[in-house]
Amino acid sequence: MIVELGHYALVLGLALSLAQMVVPMIGLRMRDARMIAVAPPLTIATFLAVSVSFAALTWAYVTSDFSVRNVWANSFSDKPLIFKFTGVWGNHEGSMLLWILTLALFGALVAFFGANLPSRLKAAVLSVQGSVTVAFALFILLTSNPFERMSPAPMEGRDLNPILQDIGLAIHPPLLYLGYVGFSICFAFAVAALIEGRIDAAWARWVRPWTLVSWLFLTAGIAMGSYWAYYELGWGGWWFWDPVENASFMPWLIGTALLHSALVMEKREAMKVWTILLAILAFSFSLLGTFLVRSGVLTSVHSFATDPQRGLFILLILVVFIGGSLILFALRAGTLRNGGMFHPVSREGALVLNNLFLTTATATVLVGTLYPLLVEAVSGEKISVGAPYFNYTFIPLMIPLLMAVPFGPLLAWKRGNLYAAAERLWLAAALALVAALVMAFVLYDAPVLSAFAYFVAFWLLIGSFADLWQKAGFAKNGLAKGWARLKGLPRANWGTALAHAGLGVTVLGIVGVTTFEDETVLRMTPGETTSFAGYDVAFNELTPGKGPNYTYDRGIFTITRDGRLIGTVEPEKRIYVASRMPTTEAGIQSVGLFSHYYVALGDPPESGEGIVVRIWWKPWVTLIWYGSILMVIAGGISLSDRRLRIGAPQAARRRREPLAANATPEPAE
Amino acid sequence: MTRKQKRFAVIFSALGVLGAAVALVLTGLSEQVTFFRTPTDLVTPAAAAQNEGRLRLGGLVVMGSVETLDDARVEFAIEDANHAVTVRYGGILPDLFREGQGIVAEGSLQPDGTFYADTVLAKHDETYMPREVAEALKEQGVWKGGLPGEGASAGDGY
Numbered sequence: 128m129i130v131e132l133g134h135y136a137l138v139l140g141l142a143l144s145l146a147q148m149v150v151p152m153i154g155l156r157m158r159d160a161r162m163i164a165v166a167p168p169l170t171i172a173t174f175l176a177v178s179v180s181f182a183a184l185t186w187a188y189v190t191s192d193f194s195v196r197n198v199w200a201n202s203f204s205d206k207p208l209i210f211k212f213t214g215v216w217g218n219h220e221g222s223m224l225l226w227i228l229t230l231a232l233f234g235a236l237v238a239f240f241g242a243n244l245p246s247r248l249k250a251a252v253l254s255v256q257g258s259v260t261v262a263f264a265l266f267i268l269l270t271s272n273p274f275e276r277m278s279p280a281p282m283e284g285r286d287l288n289p290i291l292q293d294i295g296l297a298i299h300p301p302l303l304y305l306g307y308v309g310f311s312i313c314f315a316f317a318v319a320a321l322i323e324g325r326i327d328a329a330w331a332r333w334v335r336p337w338t339l340v341s342w343l344f345l346t347a348g349i350a351m352g353s354y355w356a357y358y359e360l361g362w363g364g365w366w367f368w369d370p371v372e373n374a375s376f377m378p379w380l381i382g383t384a385l386l387h388s389a390l391v392m393e394k395r396e397a398m399k400v401w402t403i404l405l406a407i408l409a410f411s412f413s414l415l416g417t418f419l420v421r422s423g424v425l426t427s428v429h430s431f432a433t434d435p436q437r438g439l440f441i442l443l444i445l446v447v448f449i450g451g452s453l454i455l456f457a458l459r460a461g462t463l464r465n466g467g468m469f470h471p472v473s474r475e476g477a478l479v480l481n482n483l484f485l486t487t488a489t490a491t492v493l494v495g496t497l498y499p500l501l502v503e504a505v506s507g508e509k510i511s512v513g514a515p516y517f518n519y520t521f522i523p524l525m526i527p528l529l530m531a532v533p534f535g536p537l538l539a540w541k542r543g544n545l546y547a548a549a550e551r552l553w554l555a556a557a558l559a560l561v562a563a564l565v566m567a568f569v570l571y572d573a574p575v576l577s578a579f580a581y582f583v584a585f586w587l588l589i590g591s592f593a594d595l596w597q598k599a600g601f602a603k604n605g606l607a608k609g610w611a612r613l614k615g616l617p618r619a620n621w622g623t624a625l626a627h628a629g630l631g632v633t634v635l636g637i638v639g640v641t642t643f644e645d646e647t648v649l650r651m652t653p654g655e656t657t658s659f660a661g662y663d664v665a666f667n668e669l670t671p672g673k674g675p676n677y678t679y680d681r682g683i684f685t686i687t688r689d690g691r692l693i694g695t696v697e698p699e700k701r702i703y704v705a706s707r708m709p710t711t712e713a714g715i716q717s718v719g720l721f722s723h724y725y726v727a728l729g730d731p732p733e734s735g736e737g738i739v740v741r742i743w744w745k746p747w748v749t750l751i752w753y754g755s756i757l758m759v760i761a762g763g764i765s766l767s768d769r770r771l772r773i774g775a776p777q778a779a780r781r782r783r784e785p786l787a788a789n790a791t792p793e794p795a796e
Numbered sequence: 797m798t799r800k801q802k803r804f805a806v807i808f809s810a811l812g813v814l815g816a817a818v819a820l821v822l823t824g825l826s827e828q829v830t831f832f833r834t835p836t837d838l839v840t841p842a843a844a845a846q847n848e849g850r851l852r853l854g855g856l857v858v859m860g861s862v863e864t865l866d867d868a869r870v871e872f873a874i875e876d877a878n879h880a881v882t883v884r885y886g887g888i889l890p891d892l893f894r895e896g897q898g899i900v901a902e903g904s905l906q907p908d909g910t911f912y913a914d915t916v917l918a919k920h921d922e923t924y925m926p927r928e929v930a931e932a933l934k935e936q937g938v939w940k941g942g943l944p945g946e947g948a949s950a951g952d953g954y
């Protein structure tokens with residue numbers, strides 16, 4: 128009964144989103160205030176209907192209602208409760224329902240928090256958002272209905288793919304979706320602006336918080352996914368340049384570019400057309416990502432259900448939305464007037480540079496991701512483009528960008544002074560150089576190239592704070608006053624510095640683990656001790672056991688260094704009862720603050736003479752994720768800046784404290 | 797700087813970056829891609845040069861062929877309808893690696909005819925057959941199943 132209610136609510140959601148799309152649009156055409164005003168309540172109603180639908184599916188999972196085909200295929204009655212919840216989106220149908228729930232949620236948030244939006248713009252935005260909801264609701268109902276029943280109902284389910292029975296799954300997809308789908312709001316704002324033919328700095332001010340929210344969730348989602356793959360797959364890798372990873376990385380790159388170009392538009396009314404294009408592209412890449420993941424046209428190391436027919440439907444959605452919005456863009460972009468001129472060396476210039484590198488880098492990733500499809504279509508030859516290509520093209524494009532980052536915030540709007548900026552950065556450069564030399568030659572006895580890589584990372588990390596340092600003026604004002612000035616700075620300044628520094632931390636982790644990681648594979652018998660990367664690993668015992676819905680062989684290893692105990696790890700090899708599927712649970716021991724000692728077990732031996740053990744030394748690897756966390760926190764800090772929180776420009780100007788105004792050498796907003 | 801010069805500065809730097817990117821992409825795509833081969837392609841190549849460099853070898857794991865060597869490396873054979881190739885891999889096989897199942901090994905062909913793999917891909921999803929393997933087998937008329945991914949669906953939630 129509840130399941131049917133969920134199905135019905137989804138159909139209702141489709142009808143409501145159809146109304147949400149059509150009615151305000153007609154209202155805008157006919158200048159009918161009532162039809163325009165109906166957009167927000169309709170959006171909230173759509174969200175409620177979709178929520179009911181999602182709750183119904185969750186209920187079916189929690190109560191293990193195996194008469195629902197989707198539950199039968201992906202659940203098991205002995206499964207721990209938490210994985211019954213997460214199992215809802217651990218499959219194609221349920222994850223698409225989560226997609227549309229997120230979509231409806233963002234629409235409802237705009238309807239709810241958009242009190243200061245002009246009603247026409249708000250109606251247009253919600254209408255465009257509604258059209259996306261219609262497309263995906265149709266997709267679910269026509270090709271992937273999660274509420275389909277089967278008769279007779281089986282007694283027991285087939286269990287969730289064991290690799291997904293992990294807390295990482297609970298967090299990773301919802302975060303990723305909040306990011307992915309969040310860009311639909313930016314897209315809706317862009318298309319609405321094109322439809323209305325009006326765009327100004329206020330538009331950028333409304334769009335930027337949404338971009339920031341999406342960006343920070345996407346950052347968290349990608350980082351979480353990377354960490355999940357690292358510990359769950361048991362391969363010790365944190366990024367594979369796999370098509371599925373690229374699918375989430377491309378919207379991130381474009382979203383980052385959008386975040387920066389919207390800043391130019393907000394402050395200087397420049398780069399309008401470009402910002403609109405980026406907003407369209409960010410969501411287009413999200414759609415492309417959904418298509419690549421769902422259609423299975425590219426072979427990926429990550430699991431996903433593939434179905435060419437469903438892929439075709441998403442391709443259709445993709446063509447309609449990307450094609451439609453780009454045609455609209457081509458027709459209307461000419462009517463948007465560009466504002467503020469600027470000198471190439473200026474804050475705007477630096478942000479243009481940022482956009483240039485980020486979009487170019489996205490293009491190289493896109494080409495590499497889609498090239499196998501192109502080659503196969505043209506010549507029939509099957510190829511794959513892997514990490515070597517992406518490292519070869521992406522890294523050279525990133526290095527100049529990363530080197531330029533600390534300069535950006537130090538350049539003034541309109542016309543900056545590169546020499547003065549360089550003068551303020553020499554200390555950061557000197558510190559970074561020393562740190563890099565210490566890292567590379569003293570600690571690790573490394574080649575010159577890795578010293579350079581370390582320099583880039585430290586330069587980014589230290590240089591990001593140059594702007595704050597200069598604004599505080601500790602030398603001139605003394606410690607107390609300097610600190611007061613720092614505290615008075617707008618939070619956005621802190622956000623910028625922390626986000627850039629977070630990027631530096633991530634780069635440092637990447638450089639550390641790439642240049643100095645080490646691995647070995649060997650066969651060990653219980654009682655044996657081996658020495659690797661300066662640590663001694665004792666294989667104490669191999670014990671079989673039984674978990675809630677799996678059996679395992681658990682190895683117990685003690686790691687010591689010069690007789691001092693570092694820790695004990697217990698990697699497992701599990702076999703899940705229902706599906707007979709094996710999984711590897713890696714044993715990970717933190718060493719020092721940022722490094723990992725990583726132990727994974729191979730298959731149990733048929734004859735009892737030892738088991739294959741793979742050991743990695745992963746120096747500084749956790750910095751990759753700490754840096755991402757820092758970026759997310761920075762995004763949150765930036766979001767809490769009163770300029771964005773209040774939204775309306777006049778209000779912000781009136782209430783801004785004089786102290787903050789003094790501390791910011793920027794022209795009045 | 798005049799307005800014109802400013803514009804030129806921006807356009808030229810953009811062209812410079814784009815040009816560099818295009819050069820990187822073109823050389824990258826000509827040198828850094830991996831070709832897919834079946835065991836038959838490796839055993840009876842149309843031209844020996846086709847099997848140089850990095851390759852992906854796809855096929856079914858021969859039943860009973862998996863063996864752990866003394867140096868902890870794994871040896872197994874991958875076959876298609878006509879031929880089998882011996883693969884050596886120094887690492888832990890993926891969880892869903894099973895005899896009789898379709899997998900893809902990435903590495904290079906050695907002069908003695910064995911294939912040294914540094915990566916072995918098997919899907920998390922047991923019903924899944926790597927697409928290239930399924931298509932290659934279908935061409936040879938061996939694969940009787942449906943298209944990859946039909947039937948049950950289990951994904952990692954994307």
